[in-house]
Each structure stands twice: as structure tokens, then as C-alpha cells.
Amino acid sequence: MMNSSFSYDVxxxxxxxxxxxxxxxxxxxxxxxxxxxxVHPVRSHSxxxxxxxxxALTDRGDKWQDHAFETVKGSDYLSDQDAVEVLAQEAGQDIxxxxxxxxxxxxxxxxxxxxxxxxxxxxxxxxxxxxxxxxAMLHVLYEQxxxxxxxxxxxxxxxxxxxxxxxxxxxxxxxxxxxxTFALFRARSVIMATGGLGRVYEPSTxxxxxxxxxxxxxxxxxxxxxxxxxxxxxPTTLKGKGxxxxxxxxxxxxxxxxxxxxxxxxxxxxxxxELASRDVVSRAEQIEINEGRGxxxxxLLDCRHLGRAFLQDRLGQIYAEAKTFANIxxxxxxxxxxxxxxxxxxxxxxxxxxxxxxxxxxxxxxPGLFAAGETACVSLHGGNRLGANSLLDxxxxxxxxxxxxxxxxxxxxxxxxxxxxxxxxxxxVAGIVSRKGPGERAAALRLEMGTxxxxxxxxxxxxxxxxxxxxxxxTLKTRWPDLTIQDKGQVFNTGLIAALELGFMLDCAEAxxxxxxxxxxxxGAHFRTDFLDRDDEHWLKHVLLYHRPDGPPHVEYLxxxxxxxxxxxxxx
Amino acid sequence: xxxxxxxxxxxxEHDRPSSxxxxxxxxxxxxxxxxxxLIKIRETIDDSLTLRCSCRGAICGSCGxxxxxxxxxxxxxxxxxxxxxxxxxxxxxxxxxxxxxxxVTDMAPFWAKIRQIQPxxxxxxxxxxxxxxxxxxxxxxxxxVMSCIxxxxxxxxxxxxxxxxxxxxxxxxAKAYRFVADxxxxxxxxxxxxxxxxxxxxxxxxxxxxxxxxxxxxxxxxRIMALRAKGLAEKVPSTxxxxxxxxxxxxxxxxxxxxxxxxxxxxxxxKNIGRLLAMIPxxxxxxxxxxVPPLGPLHRPIQGIQHIQRLFKQVRITR
Numbered sequence: 001m002m003n004s005s006f007s008y009d010v011x012x013x014x015x016x017x018x019x020x021x022x023x024x025x026x027x028x029x030x031x032x033x034x035x036x037x038x039v040h041p042v043r044s045h046s047x048x049x050x051x052x053x054x055x056a057l058t059d060r061g062d063k064w065q066d067h068a069f070e071t072v073k074g075s076d077y078l079s080d081q082d083a084v085e086v087l088a089q090e091a092g093q094d095i096x097x098x099x100x101x102x103x104x105x106x107x108x109x110x111x112x113x114x115x116x117x118x119x120x121x122x123x124x125x126x127x128x129x130x131x132x133x134x135x136a137m138l139h140v141l142y143e144q145x146x147x148x149x150x151x152x153x154x155x156x157x158x159x160x161x162x163x164x165x166x167x168x169x170x171x172x173x174x175x176x177x178x179x180x181t182f183a184l185f186r187a188r189s190v191i192m193a194t195g196g197l198g199r200v201y202e203p204s205t206x207x208x209x210x211x212x213x214x215x216x217x218x219x220x221x222x223x224x225x226x227x228x229x230x231x232x233x234x235p236t237t238l239k240g241k242g243x244x245x246x247x248x249x250x251x252x253x254x255x256x257x258x259x260x261x262x263x264x265x266x267x268x269x270x271x272x273x274e275l276a277s278r279d280v281v282s283r284a285e286q287i288e289i290n291e292g293r294g295x296x297x298x299x300l301l302d303c304r305h306l307g308r309a310f311l312q313d314r315l316g317q318i319y320a321e322a323k324t325f326a327n328i329x330x331x332x333x334x335x336x337x338x339x340x341x342x343x344x345x346x347x348x349x350x351x352x353x354x355x356x357x358x359x360x361x362x363x364x365x366x367p368g369l370f371a372a373g374e375t376a377c378v379s380l381h382g383g384n385r386l387g388a389n390s391l392l393d394x395x396x397x398x399x400x401x402x403x404x405x406x407x408x409x410x411x412x413x414x415x416x417x418x419x420x421x422x423x424x425x426x427x428x429v430a431g432i433v434s435r436k437g438p439g440e441r442a443a444a445l446r447l448e449m450g451t452x453x454x455x456x457x458x459x460x461x462x463x464x465x466x467x468x469x470x471x472x473x474x475t476l477k478t479r480w481p482d483l484t485i486q487d488k489g490q491v492f493n494t495g496l497i498a499a500l501e502l503g504f505m506l507d508c509a510e511a512x513x514x515x516x517x518x519x520x521x522x523x524g525a526h527f528r529t530d531f532l533d534r535d536d537e538h539w540l541k542h543v544l545l546y547h548r549p550d551g552p553p554h555v556e557y558l559x560x561x562x563x564x565x566x567x568x569x570x571x572x
Numbered sequence: 573x574x575x576x577x578x579x580x581x582x583x584x585e586h587d588r589p590s591s592x593x594x595x596x597x598x599x600x601x602x603x604x605x606x607x608x609x610l611i612k613i614r615e616t617i618d619d620s621l622t623l624r625c626s627c628r629g630a631i632c633g634s635c636g637x638x639x640x641x642x643x644x645x646x647x648x649x650x651x652x653x654x655x656x657x658x659x660x661x662x663x664x665x666x667x668x669x670x671x672x673x674x675x676v677t678d679m680a681p682f683w684a685k686i687r688q689i690q691p692x693x694x695x696x697x698x699x700x701x702x703x704x705x706x707x708x709x710x711x712x713x714x715x716x717v718m719s720c721i722x723x724x725x726x727x728x729x730x731x732x733x734x735x736x737x738x739x740x741x742x743x744x745x746a747k748a749y750r751f752v753a754d755x756x757x758x759x760x761x762x763x764x765x766x767x768x769x770x771x772x773x774x775x776x777x778x779x780x781x782x783x784x785x786x787x788x789x790x791x792x793x794x795r796i797m798a799l800r801a802k803g804l805a806e807k808v809p810s811t812x813x814x815x816x817x818x819x820x821x822x823x824x825x826x827x828x829x830x831x832x833x834x835x836x837x838x839x840x841x842x843k844n845i846g847r848l849l850a851m852i853p854x855x856x857x858x859x860x861x862x863x864v865p866p867l868g869p870l871h872r873p874i875q876g877i878q879h880i881q882r883l884f885k886q887v888r889i890t891r
Contacts, residue, residue: 039624039626039632039634040679042632042633042721042722043624043626043632043633043634044632045626045627045632047627047631047632047721048627048629048631048632059702095703096701096702096703099703099704100693100695100699100703100704101692101693102692102693102754102756104711104714104715104718104754105703105711106708106711106712107705107706107707107708107710107711108708109708110705111705111706111707111708112702112703112705113703114708129715129718130712130715130719132631132715132718132719135631135718135719135721136715136718139718139720139722140693143691143692143693144692146687146691146692147690147692178672207626207627207628207632208625208626208627208628209626240603241608241628243628243629244629313712317631317719320630321629321630324630324648325603325629441615441616441619442619443614443615443616443619444615485619486618486619486620487619487620487622489583489585489620489673490585491583491584491585491672491673492622492672492673492676493622494614494619494622494623495614495619495620498619
């Protein structure tokens with residue numbers, strides 16, 4: 001098999017919204033840039049974002065400060081406020097830039113951009129394309145990538161990050177899925193934009209490709225993960241496989257009902273009702289279900305009063321989805337839904353310019369490595385992300401990471417790393433493929449991991465359960481090296497990929513549990529029945545986790561950066 | 573309930589690679605999709621079974637494949653809708669593209685065709701400081717086409733591509749329509765002129781297959797027809813394709829019935845002797861098969877032609 005190597009100024013791993021936005025920004029800076037992705041760009045999970053993208057546009061009388069405050073409140077005061085200010089201030093310019101690129105945002109009667117309401121926000125500031133906003137944006141960014149002729153290494157799988165002898169990130173090792181051929185990608189800067197880790201849980205709203213690869217790869221290379229305990233359960237997911245039903249349904253006026261037909265949110269969030277922040281709504285639903293006011297483990301989402309024509313026009317995708325996947329006509333019947341794992345607020349720690357190392361030296365990371373999107377943790381979302389802030393995160397911080405990664409690449413000399421940097425990964429992969437069976441299957445181990453996480457590290461958590469989960473995950477990690485696959489080929493070996501992804505996910509699962517055990521309070525999505533209250537005195541800080549090859553992660557802390565919003569009691 | 577998946581398999585690494593069918597018996601739940609079935613096989617029986625899949629919710633476009641002979645998304649297709657108890661469901665890779673392994677096809681030719689139509693917005697001059705203004709109707713009209721997820725299902729089952737690889741195909745044409753119909757795009761005329769060439773919008777034979785199989789309701793063929801109408805309205809240079817459409821309409825308008833010899837003569841032009849002569853074998857074959865209407869007094873206007881002409885007038889007015 002031939003070895004090959006490639007060299008770029010900026011290499012972007014992952015080609016969802018954050019990755020492509022980063023690549024376009026770096027390209028516009030004049031850098032030589034390439035995208036490397038394990039699936040074709042338009043197959044990325046950014047597709048699944050349905051409801052919209054937030055921005056406070058001043059020409060509509062909205063204020064970025066209001067958007068920022070509601071984001072901070074939504075985060076239960078764990079977000080870094082300087083980062084949130086950047087997000088809210090730059091949102092407008094990025095929405096307009098997307099529109100200019102060709103996104104077909106919904107318009108109002110005057111022909112200007114229209115908005116809808118979303119949770120945790122008092123004002124309608126969510127811009128949208130029907131209920132497939134993510135897909136509409138993703139395809140447009142891919143159009144821009146094609147126009148800019150940015151090379152895309154499609155269906156390439158990254159196995160590890162490579163550092164030079166000064167400890168700088170110098171590229172990645174990857175193999176082409178179609179041929180199994182390894183290659184060394186040398187780059188002056190690398191941007192991780194690999195999305196979330198939903199498959200650590202079972203079920204999850206996330207696509208099968210969301211396996212935390214970038215987080216694990218960066219973590220193993222020495223970059224800290226932050227806020228990993230903050231795992232969002234979305235209030236409206238379908239039973240079974242956990243498919244997402246957009247928050248836009250409630251934004252457009254749908255109700256949540258329990259088995260008695262009560263709009264139970266009146267008891268939990270008397271002002272915002274169904275549009276309280278996601279952690280609040282998910283907890284309320286789970287309490288209703290746990291206290292016997294659910295229906296077969298679900299509560300009901302009632303869209304009937306919105307009318308068929310409105311549903312088809314503004315919520316067409318979920319109208320079809322309810323029909324196809326739940327056999328329910330939203331115009332006629334309420335839809336059984338329940339909280340389901342949806343989003344990782346935490347991720348690879350970055351600063352507001354996407355760097356995964358601290359130029360001020362308060363924390364250590366990996367120079368030359370950048371991250372953006374769900375895989376990163378700036379921290380914008382803190383303890384709980386507001387709906388329609390994730391798309392915004394991808395474009396604002398994707399653009400910033402791309403810009404600063406190109407700037408950084410311009411200032412440093414090209415990295416020197418030998419071809420032998422691939423040897424360990426080649427050896428590992430050859431070992432997995434050739435290992436004789438019958439051993440355990442990656443799929444079986446993943447299911448065990450997923451159900452464990454969903455049972456013990458979900459909406460409600462307590463120490464004993466999490467210790468049990470940690471024990472399970474640690475055991476799974478010891479079983480991982482013995483798993484076997486039947487496919488012994490080089491070409492499109494998806495069994496091999498499942499095995500490697502599982503390895504990444506186990507590291508992520510461990511980090512989530514250790515983060516959650518460490519944080520002895522309840523904040524945002526992290527609700528502990530053994531520590532019921534938020535404890536600003538001790539826990540107004542981030543949990544940083546550093547990977548250790550043998551043993552649990554090393555824990556450090558960073559203070560939350562507060563600019564103008566002092567923590568208050570959080571009511572909706 | 574119980575079913576059998578009969579899967580077309582292909583392993584390029586075999587000594588003498590050739591495709592074959594393999595059957596797997598499954599116990600299934602009524603809510604299971606074909607994708608659930610395939611994943612079950614991959615995860616519990618045979619991990620060498622190779623397919624692309626990701627979102628499970630008909631939005632990523634990874635799992636296009638042929639199920640019982642027609643291309644579709646495996647995640648969107650319930651097994652119980654495809655077979656009754658004990659029956660077999662046949663699963664094969666998409667058509668009109670090379671197979672890499674099992675159900676995984678090479679999408680590179682698909683994307684090459686998409687790139688041919690310059691699939692990005694080409695506005696005129698610098699953008700305004702705020703957003704472009706556009707009517708709500710224009711944007712919601714486009715959302716029907718933007719919901720295309722580029723799964724390749726329409727291309728798989730396109731009957732023209734089966735015989736003519738130069739056809740740009742339904743997905744690329746639907747994408748082209750997305751720009752032609754966008755009030756912000758200023759390259760309409762270049763786009764239509766490009767699509768007016770051989771292999772472009774006139775090469776669709778209107779078999780409707782793409783409309784039937786599209787999992788997102790994009791209706792590619794309808795978009796192709798809309799492109800043709802725009803082309804004629806924009807007065808793209810006359811080609812056999814555009815003349816065929818115009819002459820067809822004209823003949824119906826005046827005779828109420830299709831006069832096929834006249835259609836051929838007027839489409840190709842009387843002076844295009846070569847092209848007309850080339851049709852003789854087809855005409856003879858059609859004669860033998862009884863496909864040519866009785867010659868004789870060649871198609872005088874049918875009785876009640878005035879009704880047809882009234883229809884034409886009404887259509888013109890409502891347009």
C-alpha cells in the first residue's frame with residue numbers, strides 16, 4: 001500500500017457548518033486550506049438543526065445585550081460572558097452574510113428576514129428556513145466551498161493528532177475509508193470541527209456519526225475538555241430511536257400536556273411556560289413521567305390548534321416525521337414525546353478566537369490546535385444551551401477559528417514531522433482488523449455504554465448511580481482492546497470504523513462522568529438529586545479535564561468570566 | 573414479525589469480484605425501517621455488510637439504495653410496507669453509479685454533474701448592507717427545492733441516465749432551478765443557455781420516475797419543466813429540444829391531435845436531411861409494431877378543436 005502525505009497551512013477536520021465556515025474564512029485570508037471529513041460535507045449532522053438561528057438585529061429594535069443576557073441566564077451563569085458578548089454582537093453580521101451567500105431565510109410581508117420565537121427568550125429573534133434551517137445553511141456553505149474550490153478529503157477518518165518536537169500541533173494521521181490507505185496531513189494549524197458525541201448515549205437525537213472523534217483526538221493529544229458534565233436533554237424527542245422534534249413547534253405555539261390533559265408547565269415556569277429553557281422543560285417532563293402523569297414514558301406535544309396548513313408550511317419536516325416515524329397526524333392527534341439526549345455543551349476548551357491553548361498561560365493546551373462548533377467549548381452555552389444558539393455558535397466561532405488559524409499559520413514555520421508519525425496508528429488498525437474472533441462486537445459494547453449513560457448520567461443524577469456508570473465505562477475500556485470485527489478488508493471497513501469510534505466515545509463517556517461527579521451542585525442540565533441547589537460560592541467555575549493514558553482524567557478548574565451579569569436566581 | 577432481507581453484495585477485494593445476493597432472516601418490529609434491519613444485521617450478524625447511514629431521519633441523504641427495485645432512503649422505508657409476514661425484501665445499491673462495496677456507491681459522478689451547473693448564488697454587484705429584500709412567496713417557493721438532500725435517489729432511477737451518461741440528470745437540474753428561480757441570482761440567462769445545450773434540460777423524457785422516488789417531495793421533473801418554460805420565456809437560442817416543445821404545442825393547438833411526422837419535420841427542419849433520414853429505421857420499426865397511426869388524410873383538425881383552442885386561451889390568460 002502506498003503512503004502519501006499532504007501539506008496545508010490550515011487543515012479543518014469535519015465539514016459541517018463550523019468546519020466549512022472555518023475553511024471559507026481561512027481561504028478568504030489567503031491560506032491554503034483543506035477540509036477532511038469522515039462523511040461527505042452535506043451528510044454532516046448540522047443538517048439536523050431544524051428550528052433556526054438566533055440574532056438580535058438592531059434595525060428591528062432588538063438589542064444584542066438582551067440576547068446575551070438570555071444566553072447567560074439560559075446557561076445558568078456558567079457561560080463565559082466575554083464569549084457570549086462576542087456571539088451576540090457578531091450574530092447579526094453572520095446572519096446577513098449567510099443570506100448573501102444564498103440561504104433562503106423566511107421573509108416577512110415587507111420582504112425582510114422573518115423571525116419566530118424560541119425557548120428561553122422573550123423576543124422572537126430566531127431566523128429560519130421552514131424547519132430545516134440547518135440543512136438549508138449546510139448546503140449553502142457547501143456551495144460556497146465548491147465555488148472557492150477548497151479541496152475536500154471526503155470519507156477520510158482521523159486516528160490521531162500529531163505534534164512536533166516543540167509540542168505544537170503539526171497535523172493529523174488519517175486513512176481513506178474507501179481504500180484503507182493511511183496518510184500524514186501536515187498543517188501549520190488544525191481546526192477541530194467534528195461536532196458532538198451523541199452516540200455516547202442510547203438513545204440520542206444525534207446521527208450515527210456523532211461519536212466525539214475530535215474531542216477524543218484532541219483530548220488524547222493534551223487539550224483539556226471543559227464542562228463535559230453539561231449534557232443537554234431536549235424536551236421533545238420521539239420514543240424509540242429518539243428522533244428530534246424541533247423546539248420551533250413550541251415556539252410556534254404547541255402545548256405540552258400530561259396524561260390528565262394539563263398544561264403542566266404552568267406549575268414549573270409560570271411566565272415562559274413551554275418556552276422555558278430546555279433543562280427546565282426536560283426536568284418538568286421527567287417529573288411528570290416519574291410521578292405517574294405520563295403516558296407510556298412520554299408526555300404529549302399538542303399541535304392540533306395550529307392547523308394543518310400552518311403545520312405543513314412552517315413545520316413541514318416534523319409534520320412528515322411524525323407521520324413517517326410515529327404514525328401520527330399532528331393536525332389530528334397529540335404526539336408522545338420525552339426528553340432525550342441531544343447536545344454536549346462542553347467540549348475542547350477554546351478561547352474566543354478558537355485557540356485550544358491559552359496565550360495568557362492560565363491553562364495549558366495544544367498550540368496550533370483550534371476548535372469550533374459543538375466539539376468546542378468556548379464556553380458559550382455553560383450549563384444549558386438555548387435553542388437556535390448552536391447554529392449561531394457554528395458560524396460565528398467557525399468563522400473566527402478559521403480567521404485566527406490562518407493568521408497563526410502565517411506566523412509560524414511549516415512543521416516538520418516524519419512519516420513514521422503514522423506507525424502507531426497503522427499498527428493499531430492492523431491489529432484490530434487482523435485480531436481473530438470471536439470476540440465481543442463494538443456494537444454490543446456501544447449499546448452497553450449508551451444505556452448506562454442514559455440511565456445514570458441523564459436528567460437526574462446522583463453519586464451512587466454515577467459511580468456505577470464510571471465502573472461500567474472503565475470496564476468497557478478494558479474490554480475494548482479485545483473486541484473483534486469480521487470484515488478483514490481494507491475497503492470501506494465500517495466495522496473497523498465502529499471500533500475506532502467506540503474507543504473515542506469511551507474516553508468521552510469517562511470525561512462526562514468524571515465531570516459530573518466532580519461538580520457537587522445542580523446547575524443547568526446537570527441536576528443532582530444529592531446536591532439540589534446551585535452553589536455559586538463553590539462552583540461558579542469550569543471543570544477542566546486532562547487525559548491520562550492510564551487512569552482517570554486529571555481535574556483542574558477555571559473561574560467563570562463575568563462581565564456584566566452577576567448570577568441571579570433563575571426563574572422562567 | 574418475520575422477514576428476509578435479500579441483499580445484493582459486492583466485495584471488490586475478492587480475487588474475482590462479482591456481485592451476489594445474500595439472505596438474512598430477521599425478527600422485526602412493525603416500526604422498524606429497512607435501515608433498522610440492515611443495522612441489526614451489521615451489528616449482530618455480519619459486520620462486513622457495508623452501507624452508508626447517519627441521521628436515521630431522512631435529512632442527511634446517506635442511505636439511498638434500491639428496495640424492491642426502486643431507489644429510496646432505507647431509513648424512511650418501513651419493512652412492513654415492503655413485505656408481508658415471511659416475505660422477502662430485496663435491497664440493492666443505487667443504479668447509474670459505480671458500486672464501491674455492497675450498498676455503497678461512488679457518488680463522485682453525481683457531484684461532478686452538480687458542479688456542472690455552477691451551484692452557488694451569483695448575484696449582481698456588491699450585496700446591500702442588510703439582507704436582499706425578496707418576497708415571502710419567492711423564498712417559500714424555493715424552500716421546496718432547497719429541501720433536496722442530494723441523496724442520489726432520483727439519479728439512480730433516472731431512465732435517461734441509464735442510456736445516456738451525458739445527461740446532467742434530475743438532481744443537478746432541480747438544483748439549477750433553485751438558482752434560476754431565486755430573485756437574488758443574476759446569472760439566469762447564462763444558466764439557461766448552459767442548460768439549453770445537449771445533455772441539459774431538454775433531454776428529460778418526462779418518465780416521472782424522479783418525482784415518484786424522491787423522498788423529499790422535490791419533484792425534480794417538475795423543476796425541469798419549469799426550467800424549460802423559463803428558457804422559452806427568456807428566448808434561449810432555438811434547439812431541437814426547445815423546437816420540439818414549441819412545435820408540439822403548436823400542432824396540438826391547431827389540430828387537437830399530435831401529427832408525429834410533422835413534429836419530426838418541424839423540429840429538425842426540412843433541410844436537416846441527415847437527421848430526418850436517420851429516423852427512417854425507427855419509423856419502419858414503429859410501422860411494424862403498429863405504432864404509427866393510419867396515414868391517409870394526415871390529421872385534419874379533430875372535431876371540437878374550438879374547445880381545445882379555448883383551453884389554450886385560458887391557460888395563456890391565467891399565466
